[in-house]
Amino acid sequence: MVNYGGKDERSKPDKKEWRLMSCILKRNNIPTYELADAESSIMEENSDTDANDVLIGPPTFSYLEGDDNYNPKAEPGQAFDNVVLNITCNTGYLVKSKDKSQIFCINGIWSEQITDCSRSCRLQKDPTVKYTCLLKDINHRRECTDQEPEGTVIQPVCNLGYYTSTPLPQMRCIAGSWNYPAKCIPECGRLPLKPENLILNGPAEERIPWNAAIYRKPSKTHICGGTLVSPNVVISAGHCFWNTHRNKPESPDRYIVSLGKQYRSFDDPRDMNSQTTDVSFFNRIIKHQPNA
Known part of the structure; x- marks a missing residue:
């Protein structure tokens, strides 16, 4: 694996840490990686390598010889029939060209120009x-x-x-x-798409996340519906919470609100994204009188 990114490109590389790797054509046609000083950029005479065949960084690299041999501890100066460089970058950096994260050296020539690492955003x-x-x-x-x-x-x-x-x-x-x-x-109270009738092989039912269902404890019996109008306020009919015998509202802790439901049953497994919460208090109950 080649790991050489992660340094600020504006800072001057440490001479002892950074090296130049050149892919050089040898007499026996076996490509070899040789180290050169980062400042002098020395290359072997009679080499077919040009300036584009240079890797700047403190690299280690893996190679593939033939089809099934792998050595993650290969070092510059060793010679192989085929060499594959797998380029990776330090944490917080990415290979600039994603399609060049793996390149080949064949007969002293890089298959691609060696890419750099750049900073990234998560x-x-x-x-x-x-x-x-x-x-x-x-x-x-x-x-x-x-x-x-x-x-x-x-x-x-x-x-x-x-x-x-x-x-x-x-x-x-x-x-x-x-x-x-x-x-x-x-955007509460507005459907994102126009609802259509549900028929065999027709479109699925619409998601209405502001739709509230009211249940009575402990039986979890569905008694009323409601609408979410703010992150913590649901409006429902006042009679749903009214005790006609005592002529006053029931205690809020007797009710459960479930949001985003499409099915009446409290535990219906098809309501995978519904959210359930207890009722904290009744802000205001307006009891309407029937018309005379």
């Missing part, structure tokens, strides 16, 4: 946001990964059921961190 994805990485050189986009290299630009948008008052600006990976964390807020 993307902790928020469930309210959809992330799309923008490519610099062409007008294309790709799916973002959990770790993105320095300079990555992300266009975040709110997932269905969430919103922001203004469009989310682009996120940028700068000096190992994102310039800001994108986040959206729930």
